[in-house]
Amino acid sequence: MTLSISDTIAWFAETFGDAPGQAHDAEREKLMQIVNARQSLLEIETKLTNQGEHSVPDVVQKVQAQLLKKITLEVAKLDAAIAAMIKATAHFVELAEIIESVPGLGKGTSAGLIAGMPELGQVSNEVAAALLGVAPYDDDSGKRKGERQIKGGRRRVRNLFYMACMGAATRHNPVLKAFYDRLIAKGKLEKVAIVACMRKLIVILNIMISRGETWDPSRYALS
Numbered sequence: 001m002t003l004s005i006s007d008t009i010a011w012f013a014e015t016f017g018d019a020p021g022q023a024h025d026a027e028r029e030k031l032m033q034i035v036n037a038r039q040s041l042l043e044i045e046t047k048l049t050n051q052g053e054h055s056v057p058d059v060v061q062k063v064q065a066q067l068l069k070k071i072t073l074e075v076a077k078l079d080a081a082i083a084a085m086i087k088a089t090a091h092f093v094e095l096a097e098i099i100e101s102v103p104g105l106g107k108g109t110s111a112g113l114i115a116g117m118p119e120l121g122q123v124s125n126e127v128a129a130a131l132l133g134v135a136p137y138d139d140d141s142g143k144r145k146g147e148r149q150i151k152g153g154r155r156r157v158r159n160l161f162y163m164a165c166m167g168a169a170t171r172h173n174p175v176l177k178a179f180y181d182r183l184i185a186k187g188k189l190e191k192v193a194i195v196a197c198m199r200k201l202i203v204i205l206n207i208m209i210s211r212g213e214t215w216d217p218s219r220y221a222l223s
Contacts, residue, residue, distance in 0.1 A: 025118065027085065027089055027092075028114070028115055028118055030085065031082065031085050031086070031092070031111065031114065031115040032115035032116060034078055034081050034082055034085070035082065035111050035112050035115045035116065036156060037078055038075055038078040038079065038082065038108070039112070039156060039159070039160060041071050041074055041075050041078070042071075042075065044067075044071060045068060045071045045072075045075075048064050048067055048068055048071075049068065051064065079107075079108075082107070082108075082111045083107065086110075086111060086114070092114055094212070095110065095113075095114045095120075095209065096110045096111070096114065097214065098205075098208050098209055098212070098213070098214055098215075099113055099114070099205060099209075101214035101215040102168070102173065102201070102204075102205070102208075102215045103168065103172050103173040103174070103175075103215070104164060104165070104167050104168025104169075104171070104172035104173040104176065105164055105168065106164070108160070108164075109160060109161065109164040112156075112157055112160040112161070113157065113161070113205070116154055116156060116157035116160075117131055117132065117154065117157055119131060120202075120205060120206050120209045121206060121208075121209030121210040122210070123206070125203040125206055125207070128202050128203060128205075128206040129199050129202055129203060130153065131153060131154060132153050132154065132157060132158055132161060132198065132199075132202050133153015133154060133155070133158045134153065134158065134195055134198045134199040134202065135153075135199070136199075158198075161198055161201075161202070162194065162195075162198060165194055165197050165198045165201055166194050168197070168201070169193070169194060169197040174217065175217050175220060175221060176197050176200070176201060179196075179197060179200060180193050180194070180196075180197050183196055183197075204220050
């Protein structure tokens with residue numbers, strides 16, 4: 001299945017219309033655009049892969065395979081551009097070292113956070129969680145006590161961080177996995193537990209960056 005004109009327009013709109021409005025930081029804005037482009041291509045890749053799991057005519061399968069191969073090549077180019085930008089900017093290098101010291105967080109996640117959440121390390125933990133869109137909000141009305149919900153925040157950064165936290169909480173990060181397992185044991189839904197892990201981890205990153213510290217599992221045991 002080929003991409004329609006509307007899909008292409010949507011891709012450009014999301015990629016280049018999301019740039020943060022801090023005009024004084026041109027390098028970060030440029031990094032944000034490249035990160036957005038990479039994430040958009042990965043989202044298209046996921047769509048095509050999911051479509052390929054269903055029975056489709058051979059001609060469609062061939063087109064999908066060609067597109068997936070092309071996307072892989074283009075993502076590699078963007079990865080190289082992102083790595084070069086971070087390497088060329090001392091402050092980005094420092095942030096990347098801190099973020100990537102956390103087990104489960106790789107270069108793609110660190111680039112997304114560097115570009116999409118420059119406030120990390122400079123705001124309160126509550127604000128950091130709200131910027132990501134994982135701060136719990138009351139849904140109360142009168143005497144009724146509703147469930148706590150999350151809303152708002154930066155969708156693209158949140159989506160990227162969600163995928164990273166899912167891997168970290170279920171496989172790669174022993175500290176986060178222990179916290180996740182405790183929530184599941186208490187009957188929490190998997191998605192709810194992942195969001196709770198996201199909230200914990202963004203707060204930890206906020207503290208680490210503010211202190212200029214790399215990951216220390218003994219310091220950040222989660223209760």
